[in-house]
Amino acid sequence: MGEHHAMKILTKPEELLLLAICNLKDDAYGVEILKYVSEKTGTEWSIGSIYVPLDRLARLGYVESYLGEPTAKRGGKKKRYFRITKLGLKTLKENKRVHDEMWSEMPNLATG
Amino acid sequence: MSDQYRYTRKPGLPLWILRAFIVRRTYDHSAIGDLQELYTDKVHQRGRMHAALWLWKQVLRSVPSFTKESICWGCIMFKNYLKVAIRNVAKQKVYTLINITGLALGMACCILILLWVQDELSYDTFHKKGNDLYRLVITIEERRTASSPWALVPTLKKDFPEIIKGSWYSERTMSVRYQENAYYEIFGLVDPEFLVMFTFPFIKGDPRTAFSSPNSVVMTEKTAKKYFGDDDPIGHVVNFDNRIDLVVTGVIQNIPSNSHLQFDCLAHPAHLYGEQRLQTWSSDCPSYVMLHSSADPEEVTQKISGTINKYNTSTNYLFFVSLQPLRKIHLYALNGTDPIVYVYLFSAIAVIILLIACINFMNLSTARSTKRAREVGMRKVVGAARVDIIRQFFGESILLSVLALCLAVVSVYLILPTFNTLASKQLTLSAVGNIRIVVGIALIALFTGIISGVYPALFLSAFQPVTVLQSSFVKDSRGRLFRKALIIVQFTASIALIIATTVIFKQMNYIRTKDLGFNREHIITIRTNRAIRTKYDTIKQELLKNKDILIVSAASSIPLNINNNNPVYWEGRSIETYERMNFVCVDYDYFETFGMNMAYGRSFSRQYATDIENYIINESALKLTGYEDPIGRMFSMWTDEGEIIGVVKDFHGTSLHNDIRPIVFVLYKNLPYFNMFIRMNTANMSKNIEFVKNTMERIVPSIIFQYTFLDDDFQRQYTNEERLGRIIEYFTILAIFISCLGLFGLASFMVEQRTKEIAIRKVLGATHAGIAGIFSKEFVILIAFANALAWPLAYYFMNKWIQNYRFHARIELWLFALAGLAALGIALFTVSYQTMKAARANPVDALKYE
Numbered sequence: 002m003g004e005h006h007a008m009k010i011l012t013k014p015e016e017l018l019l020l021a022i023c024n025l026k027d028d029a030y031g032v033e034i035l036k037y038v039s040e041k042t043g044t045e046w047s048i049g050s051i052y053v054p055l056d057r058l059a060r061l062g063y064v065e066s067y068l069g070e071p072t073a074k075r076g077g078k079k080k081r082y083f084r085i086t087k088l089g090l091k092t093l094k095e096n097k098r099v100h101d102e103m104w105s106e107m108p109n110l111a112t113g
Numbered sequence: 114m115s116d117q118y119r120y121t122r123k124p125g126l127p128l129w130i131l132r133a134f135i136v137r138r139t140y141d142h143s144a145i146g147d148l149q150e151l152y153t154d155k156v157h158q159r160g161r162m163h164a165a166l167w168l169w170k171q172v173l174r175s176v177p178s179f180t181k182e183s184i185c186w187g188c189i190m191f192k193n194y195l196k197v198a199i200r201n202v203a204k205q206k207v208y209t210l211i212n213i214t215g216l217a218l219g220m221a222c223c224i225l226i227l228l229w230v231q232d233e234l235s236y237d238t239f240h241k242k243g244n245d246l247y248r249l250v251i252t253i254e255e256r257r258t259a260s261s262p263w264a265l266v267p268t269l270k271k272d273f274p275e276i277i278k279g280s281w282y283s284e285r286t287m288s289v290r291y292q293e294n295a296y297y298e299i300f301g302l303v304d305p306e307f308l309v310m311f312t313f314p315f316i317k318g319d320p321r322t323a324f325s326s327p328n329s330v331v332m333t334e335k336t337a338k339k340y341f342g343d344d345d346p347i348g349h350v351v352n353f354d355n356r357i358d359l360v361v362t363g364v365i366q367n368i369p370s371n372s373h374l375q376f377d378c379l380a381h382p383a384h385l386y387g388e389q390r391l392q393t394w395s396s397d398c399p400s401y402v403m404l405h406s407s408a409d410p411e412e413v414t415q416k417i418s419g420t421i422n423k424y425n426t427s428t429n430y431l432f433f434v435s436l437q438p439l440r441k442i443h444l445y446a447l448n449g450t451d452p453i454v455y456v457y458l459f460s461a462i463a464v465i466i467l468l469i470a471c472i473n474f475m476n477l478s479t480a481r482s483t484k485r486a487r488e489v490g491m492r493k494v495v496g497a498a499r500v501d502i503i504r505q506f507f508g509e510s511i512l513l514s515v516l517a518l519c520l521a522v523v524s525v526y527l528i529l530p531t532f533n534t535l536a537s538k539q540l541t542l543s544a545v546g547n548i549r550i551v552v553g554i555a556l557i558a559l560f561t562g563i564i565s566g567v568y569p570a571l572f573l574s575a576f577q578p579v580t581v582l583q584s585s586f587v588k589d590s591r592g593r594l595f596r597k598a599l600i601i602v603q604f605t606a607s608i609a610l611i612i613a614t615t616v617i618f619k620q621m622n623y624i625r626t627k628d629l630g631f632n633r634e635h636i637i638t639i640r641t642n643r644a645i646r647t648k649y650d651t652i653k654q655e656l657l658k659n660k661d662i663l664i665v666s667a668a669s670s671i672p673l674n675i676n677n678n679n680p681v682y683w684e685g686r687s688i689e690t691y692e693r694m695n696f697v698c699v700d701y702d703y704f705e706t707f708g709m710n711m712a713y714g715r716s717f718s719r720q721y722a723t724d725i726e727n728y729i730i731n732e733s734a735l736k737l738t739g740y741e742d743p744i745g746r747m748f749s750m751w752t753d754e755g756e757i758i759g760v761v762k763d764f765h766g767t768s769l770h771n772d773i774r775p776i777v778f779v780l781y782k783n784l785p786y787f788n789m790f791i792r793m794n795t796a797n798m799s800k801n802i803e804f805v806k807n808t809m810e811r812i813v814p815s816i817i818f819q820y821t822f823l824d825d826d827f828q829r830q831y832t833n834e835e836r837l838g839r840i841i842e843y844f845t846i847l848a849i850f851i852s853c854l855g856l857f858g859l860a861s862f863m864v865e866q867r868t869k870e871i872a873i874r875k876v877l878g879a880t881h882a883g884i885a886g887i888f889s890k891e892f893v894i895l896i897a898f899a900n901a902l903a904w905p906l907a908y909y910f911m912n913k914w915i916q917n918y919r920f921h922a923r924i925e926l927w928l929f930a931l932a933g934l935a936a937l938g939i940a941l942f943t944v945s946y947q948t949m950k951a952a953r954a955n956p957v958d959a960l961k962y963e
Contacts, residue, residue: 031147048131049175052144053182071146074153078146 008099009092014054015063017042019093022064022083030069030080055083063089127172131179148172190501191508197488198509208481209513211858212474215851216517216565219470220557221524222847225532226463227553228525228540233456236371236443240312242403247410247436249400250447251421254430257447262394263386265434266304266402268424269417275408276417280304282374283382283398288642288817290352291340295817297640298336301374302382302398308363310403311374317347318363327381331363336377355644355815357384370539373443394425402436410436430693450917455837462841465606466848467561472599473855474510474565479592480862482573486581493578502574510566511559518558535840537832568595596859597895603852604899604936605906610845611932612907616924617838620915623922624831630764631672631707636823637802638671639789644813646787649700655808661794661801666706667787669698673827675766675776681750683738688752694734695766695774696750698781704729704761706790714744714759717780725780726755732763734775750777768830769920790823849936853943856892860947863888872956884952885945892944893937900933907932 011019021037022029031051039046058064069080085093128145148171155164202209240246249261249269266279283302288295301307305324308315308331315323316334323331330351337346346361353359359380368375382391404413414435421432437445444453489502526542533540542550572592639645645652653665670677680691697703704716712732717724728748730738740746743757763773781787793801806818828835864871871884908924915921 031143032150035147035151047171047174047178048144048148049178052175053178056182068143072150074150075146076149078142078149080146081143 008095009061011092011096012054014050015058016093016096018051018054018058019063019085019089022085023090023093027082029084030082032080034083058089062086063092127168131172131175190505194505194508195512197505198512201485201509202513205481207861208477208858211854212477212513213517213520215470215473215854216514216561217520217524218847218851219467220514220518220521220561221528222466222844223463223557224521224525224542224554225528226459227557228529228542228550229536229538230456230460231549231553232371232538232540233444233452237373237439239369239372240310240439242310242312243439245404245406246310246439247402247404248439248442249402250435250437252433252435259399259437259447260397261400261434262421262425263382263391263397264394264424265421266400267391268420269402269434272420273413273416275405275413276402277405278306278310278403279400280307280310281382281398281400282307284376285385286640287354287385289340289378290355290815291349294340295815296339297817297819298377299375301376301379302385303379305381306403307379307401310401313365313368316364316366317345320363323363324381326360326362327383328357328359329362329380330359331365331379332361333365333367333377335367337361337364353380353384354642359384371443394421394427401439404436410438459840462610462844462848465610466844466851467557468564469603469606469848469851469855471561471565472603473851473858474513475568476596476599476855477858477862478506478510478565478569479572479596480859482569482592485573486576489573489576490578490581493576494582499574503570506570506573507562507566510569511562514558514562514565517561518554522554535836535843537836600856600859600892600895601898601902603855604896604940605902607845607849607852608899608903608932608936609907609910610841610848611935612903612929613911614838614842614845615928615932616907616911616915616922617834617841619922619924619928620918621831621835621838623920624769625828627765627769627920629827630762631709633673633707633823633827635795635798636706636790636792637805637820638823638826639791639805639809639818639820641667641787641789642817644815645789645809648812649789652789652809652812655812656791656805659801659804661797662805663792663794664702664706665789665791666702667700667781667789668703669781669787671788671790671823671826672697672707672764672766673768673823673830675774679750679777681748681777683740683749684747688749692737692775694730694737694750694777696777696779698787699778700781703778703790706792707764709764710762712760712762714757716759716761717778721758724758726753727758727779728755729759729761729778730757731761731766731773731776731778733773734777735760737775748777750779765920769918772919849939853939856940856943857947860888860892860944863891864947864951868951868954868959871951871954872959875952875956876960881949881952885948888948888951889941889944892940896933896937896940899936900929904929904933 017038018034021034021041025033025037031048034055035046035048035051038051055064059066063086064083065086066081066083069082071077071079128148131145131148148168151171152164152168155167159167237243248259249265251258251261263281266281269276270279280303285300285302286297287300289298308320308323318331323329330353332340332346340346340351341349346364349361350358351361365379404410417434417436420434425432437447444456445451492502492505522542529540529542532538641649649667656662656665675695675697677697678693678695680688681694681696682688682691686692699717701717701719704711712735714729716729717727721727728750730743730748735743738746738748740757743760746757747754748757749755761778765773766776767774791805793805802820805820809816809818871879874884874887907929911924915924
């Protein structure tokens with residue numbers, strides 16, 4: 002994992018969702034994730050905009066999911082909880098590092 | 114809790130929509146569950162209305178992202194489906210061949226019939242003002258006719274402001290001469306307004322001024338070319354009917370084949386009949402009117418209905434005038450069967466044939482389902498939902514139907530010229546500018562794919578992975594029963610079609626061989642014009658000098674089509690209480706020429722000068738008069754009183770669709786147009802005709818010699834029926850062929866499945882015949898069932914059809930038995946290849962394995 006190894010780039014929604022899953026800990030299922038990111042970003046996310054990236058993250062092996070208990074409120078459907086994997090966490094950190102590095106190199110726009 | 118539960122049940126539709134778009138089945142429950150949870154919360158916080166709106170918004174916003182995802186996955190899975198489908202196609206060549214051939218044939222039929230139907234429906238649709246154009250229909254005593262009085266159109270235009278234009282259309286075949294070119298042409302004798310009402314585009318000349326001078330003629334492009342070649346026809350003078358000269362003032366485009374008006378030239382009727390005739394109320398020719406676009410045709414019909422009786426007080430009959438929309442003329446007959454019935458009939462046949470082909474597909478794919486059961490099981494185990502499997506099998510059936518479609522289009526392209534000759538049409542497959550055909554063909558392919566795929570898809574996708582993967586046998590009893598039912602359907606359709614074909618064939622044969630009451634063989638009919646008419650007696654004398662010319666006569670109409678009618682009366686009645694009867698003006702020797710026999714009295718004879726005033730009637734007319742001893746009794750047509758000198762035995766003076774009607778015969782008195790009939794010796798027919806031609810040309814140098822054989826004329830009356838009969842015949846053969854294809858496939862499958870059983874039976878001493886019998890028995894039972902269904906069905910429809918003919922063949926039981934046996938024979942023959950193969954196989958080969 003050298004300095005020049007190609008970084009696995011996350012899209013912004015993927016990054017935000019990974020962060021949400023980490024922060025929500027054991028409560029990270031669809032509804033909570035949706036509420037969390039909607040609240041943080043100030044825009045309402047649709048269910049499609051949550052599940053499509055989550056699906057991709059799962060396929061890439063960055064998150065894993067397990068089923069919880071069904072409730073009547075949910076029409077008898079089970080909750081699907083998400084958890085970040087080691088690989089996911091590493092990728093997230095790597096993204097943050099690159100992110101920070103690039104921000105720190107930016108000249109002060111105000112002073113030139 | 115229960116309160117909440119009620120809320121969660123409500124939002125069914127939006128969630129259902131959403132689910133349809135989610136491709137990853139693993140997540141759909143959770144995603145839907147999440148939505149439902151949020152929805153429930155929203156209901157509590159903001160009310161149901163708000164929650165519902167929110168939910169819809171969520172769904173609509175999510176659909177695009179899910180769709181994108183599903184397309185992406187669709188592509189990945191499609192690659193796999195395609196690969197599996199191609200492997201299947203390649204592995205089972207015979208089945209694939211049977212399927213594709215069947216579907217392609219079915220589709221080709223459909224496309225042909227689609228083209229045919231489209232053409233039939235397109236009749237007279239090209240007139241720009243077509244929606245406002247109507248033909249006048251006159252109803253006299255329940256009979257409807259398109260012949261209306263000359264004076265009617267001008268009167269209607271004068272009396273009713275809603276009728277803004279109108280024209281007669283009197284069709285006559287007349288001679289046209291230009292320098293050395295002389296031919297008979299079909300003339301439409303019309304009012305100048307005709308050119309403005311109908312859209313027959315002018316290539317040269319102007320429709321508004323073409324008839325401004327009375328001696329004008331307008332020709333179609335084709336006709337003009339015949340006379341003038343590449344010269345500009347405008348302004349040239351042609352001789353019309355050896356009488357007057359007409360100036361060509363316009364050339365119109367050739368008449369499209371889908372026009373019910375077909376003519377070569379247009380001219381004004383005054384040349385032919387004189388202005389005076391155009392003022393009369395005698396019914397003579399079809400007339401057309403154009404209504405104001407705001408006029409209601411129903412209302413106008415009400416108003417004009419009594420016009421004829423209002424002006425023509427000399428008739429005792431009630432005439433009702435009504436309007437028939439131009440676009441309905443071709444498909445709706447005035448009397449008898451509407452041709453649109455054939456449109457329905459053919460469409461039905463097309464659908465039946467396609468269904469038979471689809472059934473093949475269904476049967477063969479479900480029969481082979483056991484072979485694919487494991488594939489389905491594996492797919493399910495690795496996560497495919499039922500919908501995925503359904504989609505896969507639908508995909509396969511649509512793939513096959515698209516392949517079949519390509520084949521079908523190619524074969525239609527190849528067979529179209531033949532079909533055109535058969536159907537006497539000019540159909541083309543050019544997709545350019547004919548969006549309806551393209552859409553139609555696409556729909557046929559889609560329909561085929563879906564119909565043939567739906568059952569296999571549902572059937573195969575229902576397999577439980579545990580069952581199919583665990584045991585080596587897949588039970589298939591439900592499928593087997595269904596297949597049997599489908600075979601019965603196929604053969605019911607085939608047998609019904611065979612019966613229909615035989616009945617049609619029998620009726621056509623009946624017509625061909627029917628004794629019409631007169632001899633129609635070895636007689637030629639010659640069309641004449643005024644020039645021949647004046648020299649008729651000389652021609653007759655000269656012709657009879659040749660001993661091969663047996664007899665010569667003439668009459669105002671050929672005995673196959675006696676239609677003109679006049680008022681007649683007899684003792685005890687008067688011109689006020691008349692009947693209408695058909696009449697024929699005849700020359701001496703008329704009855705002798707056709708070998709018609711006299712029931713009473715004698716035929717016209719030169720020995721009695723008074724015969725010129727006397728009448729001969731047929732038996733039907735005699736019945737109407739009620740005379741017991743008709744000879745010498747008074748009879749009158751119009752007001753010309755005379756005696757009945759003879760009664761001719763009834764003969765068929767019109768087509769066999771109709772009853773024999775009362776007919777009056779008179780010696781001709783100055784009727785300008787008539788037909789000459791010449792009976793000649795059968796030997797040297799062509800030499801005799803040559804002699805007739807030379808003689809007539811010698812006496813009347815201006816003649817255009819044209820003749821037809823009377824029996825051909827007779828046959829021509831039924832060309833339409835014959836043609837349709839033949840088309841149905843071909844489609845029947847196709848239907849049977851496709852059914853047999855399916856049967857062949859199925860039999861081979863059954864034999865394959867029962868290889869071991871057969872081997873064991875043989876080991877235990879079964880004979881070849883015995884084994885063949887076991888298989889044949891099953892099919893015999895199925896076909897017996899099919900017969901039981903097909904017979905009443907076919908009887909019902911064919912009985913209806915044959916009743917259209919007043920004179921028709923009987924539908925006999927043996928026809929049905931024959932059809933049933935034929936189907937059975939064909940089916941057993943088809944199966945026999947497979948059963949014999951099975952019976953002859955060496956049992957060791959089947960049993961040594963394992």
